[in-house]
Amino acid sequence: MDVDELLQRYNRGDRRFEKLQLQECELLSAQLNEASFEGVDFRQARLGRSYFQRCQFRRANLSEAILWGTDFTDSDLSGALFRDADLSAARLTQATLKNSNFLKAMLCGANLSRANLEGANLIFADLRSTSDQRTNLDGAILCQADFSYAQLGQAQLHHANFQGAILTRANLATEPGIVPTDLTEADLRGADLSYADLSYAILQNANLQGADLTGTILDHADLTGATLPEGI
Numbered sequence: 001m002d003v004d005e006l007l008q009r010y011n012r013g014d015r016r017f018e019k020l021q022l023q024e025c026e027l028l029s030a031q032l033n034e035a036s037f038e039g040v041d042f043r044q045a046r047l048g049r050s051y052f053q054r055c056q057f058r059r060a061n062l063s064e065a066i067l068w069g070t071d072f073t074d075s076d077l078s079g080a081l082f083r084d085a086d087l088s089a090a091r092l093t094q095a096t097l098k099n100s101n102f103l104k105a106m107l108c109g110a111n112l113s114r115a116n117l118e119g120a121n122l123i124f125a126d127l128r129s130t131s132d133q134r135t136n137l138d139g140a141i142l143c144q145a146d147f148s149y150a151q152l153g154q155a156q157l158h159h160a161n162f163q164g165a166i167l168t169r170a171n172l173a174t175e176p177g178i179v180p181t182d183l184t185e186a187d188l189r190g191a192d193l194s195y196a197d198l199s200y201a202i203l204q205n206a207n208l209q210g211a212d213l214t215g216t217i218l219d220h221a222d223l224t225g226a227t228l229p230e231g232i
Contacts (some may be wrong), residue, residue, distance in 0.1 A: 001017075001020055001022075002025075002026070003022070003025050003026065003163045005204075006020075006022075007030070007135070007139045007142075008039075009050055009094065009174065010014060010032055010035065011062055014220045015034060015036060015042040015064055016035070016036050016105075017035060017037050017156045018036055018037070018038045018039055018040065018041060019038070019039040020037075020040045020041070021040075021041050021106075022040055022041060022042055022045060022177045022189060023041055023042070023043045023044055023045065024043070024044045024045060024046075025042070025045045025046070026030065026046045026107060027045065027046070027047050027050050027087050027089070028047070028048050028049060028050065029048075029049045029050060030047070030050040030051070031050070031051050032050065032051065032052055032055070033051055033052065033054060033055065033107075033203045034053070034054045034055065035052075035053065035055050035056075035117045036056040036058050037052075037055060037056065037060055038057065038058045038059060039058070039059050039060060039213070040057070040060045040061070041061045042060060042061060042065050043061050043062070043063050043064055043065065044063075044064045045062070045065045045066070046063060046065070046066045046071050046105045047062075047065060047066065047067050048066050048067065048068045048069055048070060048097040049051070049068070049069040049070065050070050050071070051070075051071045052070065052071065052072050052075055053072070053073045053074055053075065054070055054073070054075060055072070055076075055134055055179070056075070056076050057072070057075060057076065057077040057080050058076055058077070058078050058079055058080065059078075059080060060080045060081070061080070061081045061214075062081060062082050062085050063081050063082065063083040063085060064083070064084045064085060065082075065085045065086070065217065066086050067082075067085055067086060067087045067090050067224070068086055068087070068088045068090065068091045068192055069088075069089045069090060069091075070091070071090070071091040072090065072091065072092050072095045072168070073091055073092070073093045073094060073095065073153055074093070074094050074097060075095050076096045077092075077095055077096065077097050077100055078096050078097065078098045078099060078100065078176045079098070079099050079100060080097070080100045080101075080102050081100070081104045081166060082100060082101060082102045082103075082139050083101055083102070083103045083104060083105065084103070084104050084105060084175075085102070085105045085106070086105075086106045086212060087100070087105060087106060087107045087110050088106050088107070088109055088110065089108075089109040090111070091110070091111045092110060092111060092115045093111050093112075093113050093114060093115065094113070094114045094115060095112075095115045095116070096115075096116045096138075097116060098117070098118045098119055098120065099113055099117055099118075099120060099121075100117065100120045100158065101120070101122070102120060102122045102125045102127070102169045103121055103122075103123050103124060104123075104124045104125065105122070105125045105126070106126045107125055107126060107127045107130055108126050108127070108129060108130070109127045109128075109129050109130065110127070110130050110131075111130070111131045112130055112131065112135045113131055113133045113134060113135065114133070114134045115135050115136070116127060116135075116136045116137065117134050117135060117136060117137050117140050118137070118138045118139055118140065119138075119139045119140060120137070120140045120141070121140075121141045121154040121197065122140060122141065122142050122144075122145045123142070123143045123144055123145065124144045124145065125142075125145045125146070126146050126161050127145055127146060127147050127148055127150055127191045128147070128148045129148070129149045129150060129151075130147070130151065130156065130161060131151050131152045133151060133152075133153050133154055133155070133181075133182045134153075134155065134156075134179075135152070135156070136155075136156045137155055137156060137157050137158045137160050138156050138157065138158045138159060138160065139158065139159050139160065140157075140161070141160075141161045142160055142161055142162045142165050143161055143162070143163045143164055143165065144163075144164045144165060144166075145162075145165045145166070145167045146165070147165060147166060147170045148166055148167070148168045148169060148170065149168070149169050149170060149171075150167070150171070151170075151171050151182060152171065152172045152227055153171060153172060153173060153174050154171055154174055154179050154180070155181050155182070156182050156185050157181065157182060157183045157184075158164045158182060158183075158184045158185060158186070159181070159184075159185050159186065159187075161186075161187045162185045162186060162187060162188045162191045163187055163188075163189050163191065164189075164190045164191065165188075165191045165192070166191070166192045167191060167192060167193050167196045168192055168193075168194050168195060168196065169194075169195045169196060169197075170196045170197075171196070171197050172196060172197060172198045172201050173197040173198060173199035173200060173201070173217070174199070174200045174201070175199075175200065176200065178200075179199045180201055180202050180222075181200075181201040181218060182201075182202045183201055183202060183204070184202055184205060184206070185200075185204070185205045185206060185208045186207070187206075187207050188206055188207060188208045188211050189207050189208070189209045189210050189211065190209075190210040190211065191208070191211045191212070192211075192212045193208075193211055193213055193216045194212050194213070194214040194215055195210060195214070195215040195216065196197045196216050196217070197216075197217040198216065198217060198218050198220065199217055199218070199219040199220055199227070200216070200220045201218075201221045201222070202221075202222045203222060203223050203226045204222055204223075204224045204225055204226065205222055205224070205225040205226060206226045206227070207226075207227045208226060208227060208228050208229055209227055209229060209230075210226075210229060211232045213228075213229060213232065
C-alpha cells in the first residue's frame with residue numbers, strides 16, 4: 001500500500017493499517033487520528049506536523065523518522081522503535097510509551113507531560129528543554145541523556161538510571177502541597193546536576209556518587225538514605 005491509497009482508505013472510514021511497509025514515505029501535515037498503525041514500518045518516514053491523536057503504534061518502527069511537531073496525544077506507542085528519530089517539538093502528551101526505544105533520538109522541546117515512559121530506553125537521547133511535568137519514567141534507562149533546562153516537575157523517576165546524564169539547570173522542583181518529583185532509588189552516578197533545582201524532590205536511597213552538584217538547589221529535598229558525592 002502506498003501513501004495515496006492509505007489516505008483514500010482513511011477518508012472512506014478505514015482505520016486499520018497494521019503491519020504495513022511504509023519506509024521513507026512522506027505524510028506531512030496529515031490528519032490520521034484514531035487509527036491503528038500497529039507494527040507498521042515507518043523507518044526514515046517524513047511525518048512532520050501530522051496528527052496521530054489516540055492512535056495505536058504498538059511495536060511500530062519509526063527509526064530515523066522525521067517527526068518534528070508531530071502530535072501523538074493519547075496514543076499508544078508501547079514497544080515502538082524511535083532510534084535516531086527526530087521528535088523535536090513533538091506532542092506526546094498522555095501518550096503510552098512503555099518499553100519504547102529512543103536511543104539517540106532527538107526530543108528537544110517535545111511535550112511529554114503525563115506521558116508514560118516506564119522502562120523506556122533513552123540512552124544518549126536529547127531531551128533539552130522538554131516539558132515533562134508528571135511524566136512517568138519509572139525504571140527508564142536515561143544514561144548519557146541530555147536533560148539540560150528540561151521541566152521535570154512532579155515526574156515519577158523511581159529506579160531510573162541517570163548514569164552520566166546531563167541535567168544542567170533542569171527544573172525538578174515543586175512547591176509545598178504539590179506532588180513532588182520522585183527520584184526514589186534513582187541511579188544518578190556521574191550525572192551533571194549543576195545548577196539544577198531539586199527543591200522538595202524525593203531522593204530517598206538515590207545514588208549520587210560522582211555527581212556534579214555545583215550550584216544544585218536541594219532546598220527541602222528528602223535525601224534519606226541517599227549516597228552523596230564525597231566531600232558533601
